[in-house]
Amino acid sequence: MKIITCYKLVPEEQDITVTADGNLDTNKAAPKINPFDLCAVEAGVQLKSLIEGCSITAMSVGGKALENPKARKDILSRGPDDLTVVIDEKFEQLLPHQTARVLMAAAQKTGFDLIICGDGSGDLYAQQVGLQLGELLGVANINAVSKISSAEPGKLTVERSLDDEVEVLEITLPAVISVSADINEPSIPSMKTILAAAKKPVTSLTATDIELAEFPALVELVSVIAPEQKARQKIVIEGDDEQQIAQFAEHLRKALN
Amino acid sequence: MMSKLSNIWVFSDIASRLPEMIAAGVALGEKVSTFVIGTEAEINAAFSYGATHVYYLGDKDSQKIIEDYSHTIAQTISATTENTLMLLAPTKRGKALASKLGVQLQAGVVNDVTEIDIENGVRAKHMAYGGLAIAEEKINSPVAIITLSSGVYEAQATDTTRTGEAVNVAFIEPTTAIQCVERRAKQGESVNLGKAKRVVGVGSGIGSKENLQVAAELSALIGAELGCSRPIAETEKWMERERYIGVSGVMLKPEIYFALGISGQIQHMVGALGSQTIFAVNKDKNAPIFQYVDYGIVGDINKVMPALISALKA
Numbered sequence: 001m002k003i004i005t006c007y008k009l010v011p012e013e014q015d016i017t018v019t020a021d022g023n024l025d026t027n028k029a030a031p032k033i034n035p036f037d038l039c040a041v042e043a044g045v046q047l048k049s050l051i052e053g054c055s056i057t058a059m060s061v062g063g064k065a066l067e068n069p070k071a072r073k074d075i076l077s078r079g080p081d082d083l084t085v086v087i088d089e090k091f092e093q094l095l096p097h098q099t100a101r102v103l104m105a106a107a108q109k110t111g112f113d114l115i116i117c118g119d120g121s122g123d124l125y126a127q128q129v130g131l132q133l134g135e136l137l138g139v140a141n142i143n144a145v146s147k148i149s150s151a152e153p154g155k156l157t158v159e160r161s162l163d164d165e166v167e168v169l170e171i172t173l174p175a176v177i178s179v180s181a182d183i184n185e186p187s188i189p190s191m192k193t194i195l196a197a198a199k200k201p202v203t204s205l206t207a208t209d210i211e212l213a214e215f216p217a218l219v220e221l222v223s224v225i226a227p228e229q230k231a232r233q234k235i236v237i238e239g240d241d242e243q244q245i246a247q248f249a250e251h252l253r254k255a256l257n
Numbered sequence: 258m259m260s261k262l263s264n265i266w267v268f269s270d271i272a273s274r275l276p277e278m279i280a281a282g283v284a285l286g287e288k289v290s291t292f293v294i295g296t297e298a299e300i301n302a303a304f305s306y307g308a309t310h311v312y313y314l315g316d317k318d319s320q321k322i323i324e325d326y327s328h329t330i331a332q333t334i335s336a337t338t339e340n341t342l343m344l345l346a347p348t349k350r351g352k353a354l355a356s357k358l359g360v361q362l363q364a365g366v367v368n369d370v371t372e373i374d375i376e377n378g379v380r381a382k383h384m385a386y387g388g389l390a391i392a393e394e395k396i397n398s399p400v401a402i403i404t405l406s407s408g409v410y411e412a413q414a415t416d417t418t419r420t421g422e423a424v425n426v427a428f429i430e431p432t433t434a435i436q437c438v439e440r441r442a443k444q445g446e447s448v449n450l451g452k453a454k455r456v457v458g459v460g461s462g463i464g465s466k467e468n469l470q471v472a473a474e475l476s477a478l479i480g481a482e483l484g485c486s487r488p489i490a491e492t493e494k495w496m497e498r499e500r501y502i503g504v505s506g507v508m509l510k511p512e513i514y515f516a517l518g519i520s521g522q523i524q525h526m527v528g529a530l531g532s533q534t535i536f537a538v539n540k541d542k543n544a545p546i547f548q549y550v551d552y553g554i555v556g557d558i559n560k561v562m563p564a565l566i567s568a569l570k571a
């Protein structure tokens with residue numbers, strides 16, 4: 001079974017700053033693997049341990065950040081056998097419907113039985129790529145997968161944890177599934193896997209290589225702006241002596257009345 | 258006066274979310290066409306909430322999943338020629354349908370929308386970067402698809418005398434195979450933190466399960482619901498997922514939010530920033546939570562919680 005696990009590089013949120021005019025400055029924020037996609041990779045690795053003759057290709061589309069050797073090693077140290085990246089300047093700020101189209105072209109090039117995506121990414125959190133990718137490829141696709149219960153050639157049984165109930169689904173392959181963050185606890189790469197990652201093959205493709213057709217701009221990003229915060233009292237009592245706690249309790253009591 | 262679209266399509270996979278989805282349709286459109294899967298009572302309910310047209314997809318069918326209806330819905334919408342907007346509940350199923358419809362109808366999709374503007378085409382705002390920012394997107398396609406966050410539009414008063422036009426829609430088989438083999442109710446109690454007036458949030462700083470009991474006692478004492486940060490629900494699994502607060506959890510709007518041992522990272526805080534008054538206990542005076550509080554105390558919860566409990570009981 002040929003598995004593709006998709007991932008996106010997103011800026012480290014901790015290092016994003018808000019400028020005076022409310023814009024986000026991501027210059028100091030190093031690219032990292034979208035945390036939700038770590039769950040997708042881990043799901044692929046666990047699946048591989050269940051069935052014989054499985055291979056995992058990690059796949060990403062984007063701009064220059066994907067050339068970074070450290071970022072490549074990071075994803076490969078999580079368990080995939082190889083990596084395919086599609087890099088183009090115009091993939092720098094793709095919206096989900098466009099990402100899905102680029103991934104479609106790339107996946108058709110490499111072939112697949114199963115594609116695993118995260119439910120969303122930490123930047124725009126659009127929650128669309130896996131579903132649109134599956135729909136564009138014309139294969140079975142579903143989101144919110146919270147457990148892969150069993151796998152056999154050609155078929156997968158999964159659970160979806162929804163607002164009101166749990167669905168157990170049988171999915172005929174080929175398919176694309178998007179997994180929710182509670183599917184697993186991604187393991188931390190060991191020194192051994194980090195060293196092994198350096199030796200794994202990487203294929204770097206261009207838009208021309210994947211014969212990418214022009215894609216539409218169904219949606220445009222107009223702005224990304226930090227919202228204005230409500231003014232707060234910011235009364236902070238330093239210390240937890242009896243008297244200080246009593247003072248704090250007094251504020252609480254007033255608010256409760 | 259704001260202009261309206263001539264027709265809005267509405268669908269919710271969860272009955273309780275339908276009234277506010279239809280309210281949004283009424284605010285934005287002349288006609289509100291609602292897809293209904295279920296009984297005649299549910300058709301009538303849709304009319305009573307303000308739907309002018311119901312497109313009836315048949316009875317609930319345990320063999321089908323909601324996503325199987327995407328082709329049927331797409332076909333119905335594509336039969337209309339005007340520019341239009343489809344509103345879906347912001348559930349996992351709503352989002353799955355939205356993306357599938359997006360491809361089938363060549364339509365732009367935006368999820369978890371908190372503000373819609375239809376003045377010049379459809380513009381939608383939603384949270385980005387874990388709550389750090391609001392992204393505004395403009396949908397250029399003739400059909401715009403939006404999953405609408407809850408609480409953006411108020412449900413209107415139900416009026417059972419209202420009726421409308423019902424149209425039967427024939428089911429179109431999906432082209433790919435997903436079979437539902439089992440359905441089971443979710444375990445655990447159902448809580449609605451989003452509606453709670455007071456909420457106590459517990460973070461990793463709580464340290465132990467025993468301490469959780471103390472937090473629960475404090476919470477009960479101030480008449481609050483107990484919530485938590487993500488690690489407590491997902492890593493420790495000490496509370497149900499329904500109780501974690503933040504961008505990927507529940508969004509709160511209480512009068513009081515009281516954070517215990519929570520660092521206050523933006524992904525959590527964004528769920529709490531709608532609170533009128535924020536209290537916090539944290540032993541680290543540099544914890545980001547203190548930037549967002551009305552009243553904070555730099556202290557150890559092992560000391561502060563029991564002392565507060567006795568103070569409040571006094």
Ligand SMILES: Cc1cc2nc3c(=O)[nH]c(=O)nc-3n(C[C@H](O)[C@H](O)[C@H](O)COP(=O)(O)OP(=O)(O)OC[C@H]3O[C@@H](n4cnc5c(N)ncnc54)[C@H](O)[C@@H]3O)c2cc1C
Pocket residue numbers: 035121122387459460461462463464485486487488489501502503504505506507517518519520521522523524525538539540541544556557558559
């Ligand atoms: C894409 C994405 C989405 C996310 N979505 C969410 C979300 O929806 N909700 C959410 O909560 N998180 C979310 N997170 C995680 C979030 O970034 C934080 O990691 C999380 O909120 C931290 O939880 P915490 O404050 O409980 O734990 P920590 O960050 O570990 O903080 C614990 C705090 O407790 C204090 N403390 C420790 N011991 C004591 C003591 N004895 N007395 C007093 N104080 C003490 C410490 O000083 C510290 O500040 C998300 C992360 C990402 C990347």
